[in-house]
Amino acid sequence: MKDPYADYPDGRHKMDVGLYLEVRNGGRAKSWLLITTKNGRRRTFGLGSAKLISFAQAKSKAKEFRAKVALGLDPLRPANAVQEPKTLRKAAEEAIKARAEVKQWKNPERGIKRWTGVLERHVFPKFGRRYMDEIDREEMLSFLKPIWLSKPVIGQEIRLILEVIFDYAIRRGWRTAENPLRWKGWLEFELPPISSFHQVKHHEAMTVEEAAELWKEYRKADDVYARAILFGILTAARKNEFGNAQWSEIDMEKGVWMIPPERRKDKKQIPFPVPLSRQALSLLKTMRPRVKGPVFRRPTDGKTVIDLGWLGKRIAEMVGRRVTVHGCRSTFRDWCAESGKDPIVAEKCLMHSTGTTVERAYQRSTLFEQRARLMQQWADVIAPEGKTAKKETEEPEDEV
Numbered sequence: 590m591k592d593p594y595a596d597y598p599d600g601r602h603k604m605d606v607g608l609y610l611e612v613r614n615g616g617r618a619k620s621w622l623l624i625t626t627k628n629g630r631r632r633t634f635g636l637g638s639a640k641l642i643s644f645a646q647a648k649s650k651a652k653e654f655r656a657k658v659a660l661g662l663d664p665l666r667p668a669n670a671v672q673e674p675k676t677l678r679k680a681a682e683e684a685i686k687a688r689a690e691v692k693q694w695k696n697p698e699r700g701i702k703r704w705t706g707v708l709e710r711h712v713f714p715k716f717g718r719r720y721m722d723e724i725d726r727e728e729m730l731s732f733l734k735p736i737w738l739s740k741p742v743i744g745q746e747i748r749l750i751l752e753v754i755f756d757y758a759i760r761r762g763w764r765t766a767e768n769p770l771r772w773k774g775w776l777e778f779e780l781p782p783i784s785s786f787h788q789v790k791h792h793e794a795m796t797v798e799e800a801a802e803l804w805k806e807y808r809k810a811d812d813v814y815a816r817a818i819l820f821g822i823l824t825a826a827r828k829n830e831f832g833n834a835q836w837s838e839i840d841m842e843k844g845v846w847m848i849p850p851e852r853r854k855d856k857k858q859i860p861f862p863v864p865l866s867r868q869a870l871s872l873l874k875t876m877r878p879r880v881k882g883p884v885f886r887r888p889t890d891g892k893t894v895i896d897l898g899w900l901g902k903r904i905a906e907m908v909g910r911r912v913t914v915h916g917c918r919s920t921f922r923d924w925c926a927e928s929g930k931d932p933i934v935a936e937k938c939l940m941h942s943t944g945t946t947v948e949r950a951y952q953r954s955t956l957f958e959q960r961a962r963l964m965q966q967w968a969d970v971i972a973p974e975g976k977t978a979k980k981e982t983e984e985p986e987d988e989v
Contacts (some may be wrong), residue, residue, distance in 0.1 A: 594619055594639060605889060608651040612776045621647040625658045631765050633721050634664065663765060675763040676718040681708055684757035687920060703749050711747055720917050721758040725746060726769030730779055741783045794916030797924050797970060804972040805909055813895060814903040816872060817885040823869040823968050825921040825938055827854065828914045832897040834884040841878055844870055861940055864961035866968035934959045
């Protein structure tokens, strides 16, 4: 059967009172839309594919929907359903909290604050007071597209957050139209994939030589941020792990630092033992070990944990170029590869999973002894102590 709308270009074409034929993707996708306005509230209803529903059927359905809207009813809900319109701001509050709970975010307070902050800066000024069922997907596309093309990382974040919120609103009955942020079948035909024009920048790492220079220059400095960074380099730990270290987690006699489950990125519910090299222990002794409290305390009050955000700025100042704290882990891993160290032991030092799912099921050991030798060898390279360090470095490793 010949397509009666084959010559219609992409866009919306008014066919009757409030009834539009929407053509997309070069004419390959055509659907019927009904747009209504009552008491200043604009709503869009999808009436189905133009390939399956004729103009006469769409016109009849549109007339039925307009009559219900005029009576204050929702055409897509049962007559006895409770009408409870929600603004995007109100829907976002509930949706984000629900997301944090269901996904069991490690730090829900920080995650909720981050998502809400993105919406406050970019979305709420324009859509915050709009009802969820009246936001048109075309206007949402017009809003997102320039951000997507100019600031792809932010654009991607906005899309993902809003997609969750609209899905939640649809599930709760606050919106009857489809999700305007859905990628598959909608935005994939309107926006280029970010991977096609945006190159992801990885954490820039320092060299081993730069790490050694930092140790020489800052090991005796009265600078808590510099000491925290040196400790992070020696342990190859993540910023959140070492920056929040507590004295109660460290056993100076045994040379072990136990990272608690709540700071483990792999979400395992047991502490992770980190072997401390002689140099790491020496550094900790300069911090005046205590029974409890943060290891790295703010200079302003001497009680609370240092500002982790400042660690990135401080390490860039120390090195003299834009390296990152997380990049120090890459420095360690690259040194392991170049030095022929056992890759499984190296990955374990970084608290990474290794092997297939089956292999991980049997690989329950943390390989602590092997990791202790490797971390001491690493410390001897960036913070050499003389003959003792040389002997330690040349000692052969056990097979794993």
